[in-house]
Amino acid sequence: MNREKAVSGLQIAMYMLNLAAVCLVAGIMSFSLKAIVRSMDALSFLEMIQARPWRPETILLTAVCAYLFLVFLSTLLQQREERPGALRTWLLAGETAACVAATAAMGMNYDGLVLLVVADLIRGQKGSRQKLILGIAVVALYTVLNYNLAGRWLGMVSWDAFLSCYQSSAQIWLRGLRSLITSVNLAMFILYMTILIQGEYRERARIQLLYEQLESANEQLRNYAMEAERNAETRERNRLAREIHDTLGHALTGIVAGIDACITMLDYSPEATRSQLEKVGTVARQGITDVRRSVSKLRPDALEKLPLEEALRTMLENMASASGVNISFENQVRPLKFHEDEEEAVYRVIQEASTNAIRHGHAARISICIAKKDQWLTVQVKDNGCGCEKVEKGFGLKHMEERLKLLGGKLSWDGSRTGFVIRAEIPIRWGEGYSS
Template sequence: MSSATTTAEQWWDRFFRYGPYGLLALSTAVAAVTRGLVMTDAGVRAALVLVPAVLALHLAWTRYQDRVPKAPGWAAPAYFTVRTLLAFALSWCNPFFSIYAVLGYFDAGRVLGPRTMRAGLLATAVIMAGAQSGSGLPPATLMNWVVFGIVLAVHATLTMVFAQIGNREAEQARTQTDTITALESANARLEQALAENAGLHAQLLVQAREAGVADERGRLAAEIHDTIAQGLTGIIAQLQAATSTQDTDPALAREHLRRAAGLARHSLGEARRSVQNLLPSALEHDDLPGALEKTVLGWSERTGVRADFTVTGTAEPLHDEVGATLLRIAEEALANAARHARATRAGVTLSYMDDEVSLDVRDDGRGFDPHALPARRSTGGFGLGGMRARAERIAGTVEVETGPGLGTAVCARVPLVPHH
């Protein structure tokens, strides 16, 4: 096993050991700051009892794992069930305790068996939907119930994706284990004559397995970030707007709900395509210029920021991977502009040249200091790192020009590979 894989496993082991304490501390701090806004006196008193109970549960579970490394089959599901019930009660007291409840998305596959993992993910989805719908649990009005139902549907889709990822990785592990076992059996018969070659061959097989699993995880993680995560961000923004206007302007609130429902349907379709490794839905019926134009117009409508789209050069049908890469980079750049730039105007230009295609996304926002960004991780990350990683997969590049108060320009250049 490579040192990178070992380091990743050690990191996840530390996260599952100490992460619950950090999430509990963070959610408790946020709940304490907002207690006067969203918590009743009874909720405060209940939280004062529940938070120590959750802390005691984690301490007991940590000590139990240290004493009994091979715990009985019922121990881990019992721990997950009790923890989820406590997280549900805390989120009832203050929706910001959902920061702690999100832990269920990460360790359901690790703690629960294949048959009960979906139930654990669904329980976590209910808690997160209650918190993100802005009404808490239980919803107080009919509008709150509608908002809760939409957000729950989105989170249920998210649980389907997480479960599918787990199933895919398990199937890959089983197939690869069978393959490696068969190859090791064949190599054993030649061990005396080809000992050195057999060792090298086994090492290459392990590296290929790790590379395949890492690539699949990276692809799915990037797809989730670029589709579901951005869809959830848009849905939450629309639902918050609907909640804030439901009393003063019911017609506007219904319009926000309509947009949220549309985003939810789009995110569901993207989730299914991500699992099946298909093209983005925008490229199913349009070429790249058409898909980019619709993306820019939709982004402008959701954010209220003026956005222009321009095509230069002679448009040509591109290879599916090239078109999907440029579309995802444009979506990510626009999402970054909406989240961070505070721009009043944006522009997207697609340029066809002799042997390459370039995509430029500009905004007049506040910009940032590129030298102050965190170092890029080896996994590629998301945001600017994710855009660069996508372009590099097809031998392209991404450059960023920006500065505090100077706006931001993202330029992606990839080879012009025609569609065959």
Template sequence: MKSIGNLKINTVLETMLVISLAAIILISGFIWIVTQSVVSIHEAKLFLSNAVNVPGNTLHIFIFTVISSICFILTFCIRNSNITNDTRIIFATFALEFVLGLICIILLNFNYNGILLWTFANALIYMKRNKYMPIVVVIAMISYLLTTHELVKLFINVFDISSYIEVCSQSIQTLIYFIYNALNLMTVVCFILCCIIIIVSKEEIIEKNLELNKRLEIANTDLQRTNEELEKSLMDNARLAEIRERNRIAREIHDTLGHTLTGLAAGIDACIALAGDDKPALRNQLDLLSKVSRNGIKDIRMSVSSLRPDAPERLNLKNAIEELVENTKRVAGVNINLDCDTINLKFDEDEEMAIYRIVQESLTNAIRHGKAKNIDVSIKKNYGSINLLICDDGIGCEKIEAGFGLRHIRERVNMLKGQVNFGSDEGFKVEAMIPIRWGEEYD
């Protein structure tokens, strides 16, 4: 589909072509008719005495201008059709038009050279599409200036169309002069209008390019931010995978070696009781073994604690969240009100991790993106579910677009078959409901 600018340019070029072809055909036809009229009334001698110069065979000139006009129409249609985009064909059509136009101007003794303006205007449109177009533009412009009738007659004898117009009656002279001058003026006006449309179209293209560059910069910025968030997410996932593996190893140690040493310590204690006071050497050896096994149990617990460094693994859920809140208040300098009534209930590991991460991510978003100064955290346990509500007094957002943080919250909740909603009426709000199994209390 052609753009509006191209349609306007084509309309002006078509109008300009019609005017130019009408001018050369009317001038050649007028000269031919007047010549025939002068010859028929036997006034050729008088006409020749007043004329500076006369053209050749006026009928041949008229026929040539008609044929040239047909060629101009064909070359224009070839350029504007979608049949070919071959730059060589486009250049060939311009070359043919230029040669035909120059011959017509010479045959008309330079009384009309507007056809070169039409060639010039066409070449301007194709200037950037073909490396030879600037040559055509320069040649057409110089040729137009050098083929001006007033300039040419200073150097060579050329006939003036006024000599032919003066043969006609006074009333017809006025009409012919009007038509002749109007065609010249309209040619120049169409050329100026075509140049203006080309300039405006170029400015529109420049504006579109600037707008496109601006959008590309925004897209690049968004892509860079997305990449950074993706890298952060990958690091968090890697850290989470590492923590899970360490937790698994810790559980294996606790469940195997820890239980074995605990059973061994209990058996040694039973042996000490059975040994009594009759065998002090045996009792002392058993006491030593009992002490070594208990120290081993202590070392295993310390190793398990070091393998499980995350807060939900070191503390029960409530204490872990309280530590998180205190650390955030101290580091970020914000006021956080925590309302938690879970007491000492111990949930499954995936539930505890999900609840802890939701609170952690919500606090981070409220401080980093919302610029909040006050944050309320509410954790309430109902029958079969735990409800979380984190509200802040930050700047909020007009349209909630889930980034990596909000998507992670939603993913964690969905994994536990829960529901989560985000709101931004005043500040920002995260509201989640997580169904849970009944936990048992911590020791």
């Protein structure tokens, strides 16, 4: 904002200074011609110069009007700075023509207006190639409008010729005033360009910084995406491992226990063995169905078809039938209906704990109890197996903990006494359908 104010202030100052220069040069030229005519010295003046000058009124009027038109076009150019196009090109061409007209009206005795045109040209240019072309055009324009370079060849009347009708002291004062205006105008132009260049450098530095920040953000996003992908892969592997363990492990445990029972009964009760094998087949088929649904990220098949309590009773009845273990189930919470992830966690914890009791504890009796305490649902699975004082967490316990942790729950166990006890606590999001 400060830079824009400084640029605008300098531009206004240059407009005012050059207006003073145009009025001074064109005014002196017009006044000098009138003074020469009044003094009856026109013949000697015409003999001294190479070409006939313009009429006094035409010089001042043309110079001032052309300059004011130049300022008007320059103001329009500032409004089009951010929208380059054909109109801007035409405005620049009109400004250049106005500069040439005003300078020609002053007999090329003041070329400071070129700096105004150069400032507008440079301010709207982007890219090194465009600026090179601009530089060539500026040099050509400055050459054409400079009296010492082209004015004599074009037959223009010099500034000194117009001052010849004044006394020496007045000539010195007028030459000094014009030189002062030219020097100040050049100094303001240099300052103007310095501010523009500094602003451009700052803008480039800001863009570079933004680019680096963007690259850094992109790199972080790429790292985050890779990390998220790795985490997703890990979670998916864990999920598949957990689901397959819960389903296939449960089914295989029931099948192994059932086959062991069949081997025992085969010699003395073929019919009972046949019945037991049918139950083992049912457990195997159910296990296959659960494996397929787990891989497809769906809930256990029993939970898809039945309410939680019925699904638990069906699963436990099948397990008891296949393994020959006495399993009791007590539910103190009715209705036993929660969110899907909570129901699946309860189902899997009971399934895994019962399977472990049969597989590792060699239990003959398992008791399961579901109760409510405050906002917590407690699930306890107790067996009369061999127990274990020092428990090393295996795949099953780890995944039970992971399931409960996702819901904000916790898992505890005790195998120091007879049998083994697993206790799960889950902060249930009790729905409207629940009533104590």
